[in-house]
Amino acid sequence: MIIGVPKEIKTHENRVSLQPGGVLQMKRNGHEVLVQKGAGLGSGFTDEMYVNRGATIIDDVNEIWQKADMIMKVKEPISEEYPRMRKGQIIFTYFHFAASEELTEAVKKSGCIAIAYETVEKADGSLPLLIPMSEVAGRMASQEGAKYLEKPTGGRGVLMGGIPGVPPANVIVLGGGIVGVNAAKIAAGMGANTTILDINIPKLRYLDDVMPKNVRTLFSTEGTIRNLLPTTDLVIGAVLIPGAKAPSLIRRDMLKLMRPGSVLVDVAIDQGGCFETSKATTHDNPIYTVDDVVHYCVANMPGAVPYTSTLGLTNVTLPYAVQIANKGWKKALSDDPELKKGLNIADGKIVYKDVASAFDMEYTPIEDVM
Numbered sequence: 001m002i003i004g005v006p007k008e009i010k011t012h013e014n015r016v017s018l019q020p021g022g023v024l025q026m027k028r029n030g031h032e033v034l035v036q037k038g039a040g041l042g043s044g045f046t047d048e049m050y051v052n053r054g055a056t057i058i059d060d061v062n063e064i065w066q067k068a069d070m071i072m073k074v075k076e077p078i079s080e081e082y083p084r085m086r087k088g089q090i091i092f093t094y095f096h097f098a099a100s101e102e103l104t105e106a107v108k109k110s111g112c113i114a115i116a117y118e119t120v121e122k123a124d125g126s127l128p129l130l131i132p133m134s135e136v137a138g139r140m141a142s143q144e145g146a147k148y149l150e151k152p153t154g155g156r157g158v159l160m161g162g163i164p165g166v167p168p169a170n171v172i173v174l175g176g177g178i179v180g181v182n183a184a185k186i187a188a189g190m191g192a193n194t195t196i197l198d199i200n201i202p203k204l205r206y207l208d209d210v211m212p213k214n215v216r217t218l219f220s221t222e223g224t225i226r227n228l229l230p231t232t233d234l235v236i237g238a239v240l241i242p243g244a245k246a247p248s249l250i251r252r253d254m255l256k257l258m259r260p261g262s263v264l265v266d267v268a269i270d271q272g273g274c275f276e277t278s279k280a281t282t283h284d285n286p287i288y289t290v291d292d293v294v295h296y297c298v299a300n301m302p303g304a305v306p307y308t309s310t311l312g313l314t315n316v317t318l319p320y321a322v323q324i325a326n327k328g329w330k331k332a333l334s335d336d337p338e339l340k341k342g343l344n345i346a347d348g349k350i351v352y353k354d355v356a357s358a359f360d361m362e363y364t365p366i367e368d369v370m
Contacts, residue, residue: 001325002032004068006061007039010075012283014042014306015313017072017093020053022318027054031325034064043310065089072321074313075300076103087111087347090329092321094118094133096270097344098245098358104350113329113346117317118270119243120342127242128338129320131178132312134267136302138182138238141265144296145171145234146190148263148287154294156261158233161191168192170231174220174249174274175238176203179267181211183236188212192234197224225249229257237266237274243344244354245272252276252290260292269297330370340366 003026005018016039018026023033035055037047047057058064065071065084073093077085079102085091087110095116097104107114117129127134142160149155149169162168171187173180176198187194188211196211197220198204204217211217218224229235229250239246246268255277268274269281277290280299287296302309320339323332333340344352349364356363 001069001328002034002067003321003325004064004071005033005035005039005055006064006071006073006081007036008042008074008303009080010078010300010303013075013300013303015074015303015310016040016043016045016306017074017314017317018321019043019310019314020045020049020055022314022321023050023053023055025318025322026325029322029326032056034058034068036061036064040310043306045310070321070324072317074303076100077106079106082106082110085110085112089113090115090324092117092317092324094270095344097352097355098243099270099272101359104345104355104359104361107345108348108350111348114344115324115329115333115339115342116243116344116352117342119344119352120320120338121242122338129313129316129342130240132316133302133309134178134240135182136305136309136312137267138179138236139186140301140304141179141183141236141238141267142171142186142190142192142234144286144298144301145187145236145263145265148265148294148296149233149261151261154261154287154289155263156233156259160187160234168214169233170228171195171234171236172197172225172228172232173236173238174225175240175268176200176207176217177238177240179240180236180238181207183238183267184211184215187234187236188215195228220249222249226254226257229254230259232258232262234263234265235275237264237268237278239268239274240271241354243352245358246274248274248276250275250277255291255293258293261294263294263296266295266297267301269299273297334370343369
């Protein structure tokens with residue numbers, strides 16, 4: 001199989017979908033790897049490093065899309081890439097379809113085979129290809145929140161850990177999953193009073209046992225959130241329903257409960273966001289203000305730390321990519337129930353129910369395309 005690795009073109013997306021060591025593994029399995037010139041530079045991998053592991057460097061991205069049987073990416077295709085997708089071509093990347101009807105329609109129209117990192121799922125419900133980026137985004141959420149609480153960036157001028165005689169910041173983390181736990185660890189490590197909200201009592205019980213003393217857990221209800229907001233400095237949105245649009249947990253009217261200069265960080269923005277006032281931003285323009293509340297909604301947060309992120313991501317995606325390349329997508333998915341759940345769209349048909357439901361589109365059982 002010919003594997004194509006184009007350079008990511010989303011704003012300040014410096015990750016790359018395959019590191020040089022992954023090229024070597026693909027070559028040893030008998031596959032050809034085409035890497036766009038400069039694709040790995042943002043993550044610290046030179047073209048020479050790829051060539052030394054057996055890749056062919058190609059300058060023209062269109063040539064890569066035309067020749068490759070499988071395209072490996074990090075982020076979802078954007079508008080200028082839509083015409084490059086073709087029928088029968090495998091695209092293995094983060095898609096987050098439920099956040100974009102335009103992308104969903106474009107992928108359907110292309111007839112490609114869209115296997116989404118974010119919906120590959122183990123029997124225990126964990127999402128192995130989302131976990132490392134969720135760890136990065138969760139830890140970054142507290143860092144970014146701390147930065148935008150500073151007065152020069154529009155915040156209240158609150159130091160996360162406070163100082164002796166002055167109280168620390170109050171932080172709410174909505175969701176006790178991978179993102180939430182990592183966000184809470186960093187916020188608590190900075191010294192902030194941190195509250196994790198979730199609707200899963202066993203999870204809250206576990207977190208109550210293992211988290212530091214300055215982290216408390218509460219059952220999540222709208223009433224609880226409303227009660228907390230007047231004294232909260234930073235809210236981190238960390239909710240996830242795999243493959244589906246994130247629920248809106250903070251509505252526009254609730255912003256008026258918050259103090260001017262408070263900060264919202266929406267890590268769920270890839271899935272549409274969990275604040276009603278959220279809209280995707282970029283690393284170039286990461287924030288905006290609504291009702292005097294600062295919103296940080298960067299849709300590719302891990303792209304800001306590409307060396308760490310690329311290594312973390314490719315460690316987990318490569319074994320699945322090798323399966324697809326070795327067996328073809330149908331046999332690979334048939335043999336691996338985890339990977340099968342990653343198939344979202346194939347041959348113009350939506351085979352992931354939550355994506356179809358998000359836009360009231362026709363759903364086709366996955367068996368019909370297998």
